Amino acid sequence: MAAYDATPASTIGQYLAACLEDKQVLFRVVGRATLHNSRFFQDFVESLMQQHYSKFIIDLGQCNSIDSTFIGVLLGIATSCYVAVINSDERHQRSLKTLGVHDMVCIVPQPFNLPANEAMMPLPQKPYGIKEKAAMILKAHELLIEHCSTNQARFGDFVKQLREELNQIAS
Numbered sequence: 001m002a003a004y005d006a007t008p009a010s011t012i013g014q015y016l017a018a019c020l021e022d023k024q025v026l027f028r029v030v031g032r033a034t035l036h037n038s039r040f041f042q043d044f045v046e047s048l049m050q051q052h053y054s055k056f057i058i059d060l061g062q063c064n065s066i067d068s069t070f071i072g073v074l075l076g077i078a079t080s081c082y083v084a085v086i087n088s089d090e091r092h093q094r095s096l097k098t099l100g101v102h103d104m105v106c107i108v109p110q111p112f113n114l115p116a117n118e119a120m121m122p123l124p125q126k127p128y129g130i131k132e133k134a135a136m137i138l139k140a141h142e143l144l145i146e147h148c149s150t151n152q153a154r155f156g157d158f159v160k161q162l163r164e165e166l167n168q169i170a171s
Helices: 035-050 068-078 090-098 130-147 151-170
Strands: 015-021 024-033 055-066 082-086
Touching: 015 035, 024 035, 035 068, 035 130, 055 068, 055 090, 068 082, 068 090, 068 130, 130 151
Parallel strands: 024 055, 055 082
Antiparallel strands: 015 024
């Protein structure tokens, strides 16, 4: 697929960790929050939603960058659950606001302490095929466009190209 880089997350030194506490889930992103870790993050959250978890807090204090795919996944989760971003810097906040998700994802402006790294469990990572990953990326960007019309200009061509590539794989 030409529309995105398919490098697996495990090869680029990033990870996500979680701590389950009182029917809420605390996540810590270390490194980058990108298309490389969005799929297993989404799968993990969906499995917890089936167990009636409905509050997800994402710590971006150790996050170097966040991309549109990860933001689209957050938006998808926020359509049915409470999602808050904590310890975010100006770049993270600007990205969330520019893509128009700040009305669905709560941005907590003050510093917030989470449990120590030892209390956090690394999220399970599993390999995904190109088709699965591309479908997740497509859905994340379609959600961004659907939620905020200005995202059409940002992602419309990308979504069209990715949809065409997925159709070629399917046939």
